[in-house]
Amino acid sequence: MQIVYNLIVLYLVGHLIWYLFREKKFWNKVCAVLVLIMFLLRLFLIK
Amino acid sequence: MKKIRSKLISSVLLLLTLVICFLSGFKFLSMQKKEDVFPTEGLTSKKMLSSYFQTLKNTWGDTEVYIYEGQEKGGNLLIQGGAHPNEPAGFITAVLLIENIQATKGKIVIIPRANNSGFTHSDPQEGNPQRYSIETSAGRRSFRYGSRLTNPIHQWPDPTLYINPAGQKLSGTESRNLNRCYPGRKNGRLTEKVAYGIMELFKKEKIDLAIDLHESAPEYPVINAIVFHENSEELAALALMELQLQGFEFSLEFSPKNLRGLSHREWGDNTQAMAILLESANASHGRLKGKTSPALILEGKDKNYVKAAKLGRLFVPYDEEGVPLKLRVARHLAAVKSILSSFEELHPEKKTEIKNMPSSNEVRMKGIGPFLHPPN
Numbered sequence: 001m002q003i004v005y006n007l008i009v010l011y012l013v014g015h016l017i018w019y020l021f022r023e024k025k026f027w028n029k030v031c032a033v034l035v036l037i038m039f040l041l042r043l044f045l046i047k
Numbered sequence: 048m049k050k051i052r053s054k055l056i057s058s059v060l061l062l063l064t065l066v067i068c069f070l071s072g073f074k075f076l077s078m079q080k081k082e083d084v085f086p087t088e089g090l091t092s093k094k095m096l097s098s099y100f101q102t103l104k105n106t107w108g109d110t111e112v113y114i115y116e117g118q119e120k121g122g123n124l125l126i127q128g129g130a131h132p133n134e135p136a137g138f139i140t141a142v143l144l145i146e147n148i149q150a151t152k153g154k155i156v157i158i159p160r161a162n163n164s165g166f167t168h169s170d171p172q173e174g175n176p177q178r179y180s181i182e183t184s185a186g187r188r189s190f191r192y193g194s195r196l197t198n199p200i201h202q203w204p205d206p207t208l209y210i211n212p213a214g215q216k217l218s219g220t221e222s223r224n225l226n227r228c229y230p231g232r233k234n235g236r237l238t239e240k241v242a243y244g245i246m247e248l249f250k251k252e253k254i255d256l257a258i259d260l261h262e263s264a265p266e267y268p269v270i271n272a273i274v275f276h277e278n279s280e281e282l283a284a285l286a287l288m289e290l291q292l293q294g295f296e297f298s299l300e301f302s303p304k305n306l307r308g309l310s311h312r313e314w315g316d317n318t319q320a321m322a323i324l325l326e327s328a329n330a331s332h333g334r335l336k337g338k339t340s341p342a343l344i345l346e347g348k349d350k351n352y353v354k355a356a357k358l359g360r361l362f363v364p365y366d367e368e369g370v371p372l373k374l375r376v377a378r379h380l381a382a383v384k385s386i387l388s389s390f391e392e393l394h395p396e397k398k399t400e401i402k403n404m405p406s407s408n409e410v411r412m413k414g415i416g417p418f419l420h421p422p423n
């Protein structure tokens with residue numbers, strides 16, 4: 001179950017990073033980063 | 048040029064993300080560090096719960112068990128703190144005993160962090176402090192203020208409806224509440240395995256009397272109470288009389304037969320031990336509290352509770368003086384002592400003699416610090 005959870009979060013993290021580099025507007029990048037922090041903490045099962 | 052600039056900004060933001068993750072993650076993971084406990088020379092052996100139930104080895108459910116054994120045989124007593132790590136009086140009372148006592152007769156088994164996993168995180172959205180500190184004779188010691196439930200990182204996901212090992216239907220989160228998981232399941236979730244391990248300890252250490260130390264919110268009806276299994280009815284009544292003579296007000300609460308999964312019910316039903324649970328009044332985990340801070344945990348002062356007391360909404364006396372941790376620990380110590388002497392009265396052949404147990408009056412007057420080992 002945990003592997004499935006991690007894979008889902010990893011998939012979303014990948015998407016967010018891809019979006020971060022593709023997006024041109026600065027504030028949209030910042031928004032992506034704010035979400036990315038939560039997902040990375042989740043990915044490493046910190047919180 | 049614009050493309051390169053955009054990619055550079057993205058790289059800087061990604062780096063910043065990693066730094067934030069590292070810093071916040073580091074702080075969060077520091078909650079997993081256990082504080083040192085300094086047992087007296089009277090400690091006979093220190094085991095892990097996994098030595099009673101092997102499956103717990105290398106899991107977050109494994110926890111320390113301190114055993115003090117006298118030279119003479121007598122009764123076997125279990126004192127459990129930390130089943131709910133957001134109820135500090137239970138944990139601190141267990142630590143005070145570990146750091147002061149010696150057994151001359153019988154055996155005393157102490158588990159200070161019964162739900163070890165619950166100490167590694169805090170309840171979300173409560174704004175609880177991670178730690179509180181107590182000044183000792185030579186320095187300050189900090190202790191974790193944990194959560195009532197097992198860390199969801201260690202046990203996940205919660206079921207929608209939880210049917211505990213005793214058959215009681217509860218909400219899903221209660222599957223992480225150690226005091227709803229007795230008598231445990233050998234192949235169950237982590238919390239159920241911890242409960243199962245504790246039941247195995249009962250069998251292997253031949254526990255005669257077991258006391259589970261808890262706290263509850265001042266607006267909760269079962270408070271300042273001795274909750275007893277029917278096998279401990281007489282024992283609880285005798286202890287209550289002794290406590291009243293010392294000036295401590297307690298209420299006697301019968302363990303309901305249809306409320307299953309709790310220590311005072313399942314320990315009594317499934318083992319030979321007499322089962323008792325103690326409750327004191329902790330404002331820091333009540334629903335009416337204001338800001339939760341280390342001061343609220345230690346001093347127990349909260350103006351909302353003063354107001355609630357004036358409106359007659361509480362089940363304990365509560366004024367501007369609050370209910371400090373030293374008083375809550377003193378109450379637990381007084382109750383443990385009274386239960387032990389009453390147990391001896393009922394079963395003289397199972398007498399347990401403890402030397403150097405901090406007196407409740409001294410703890411109430413001097414505080415907890417003088418009875419704690421200074422930090423190394």
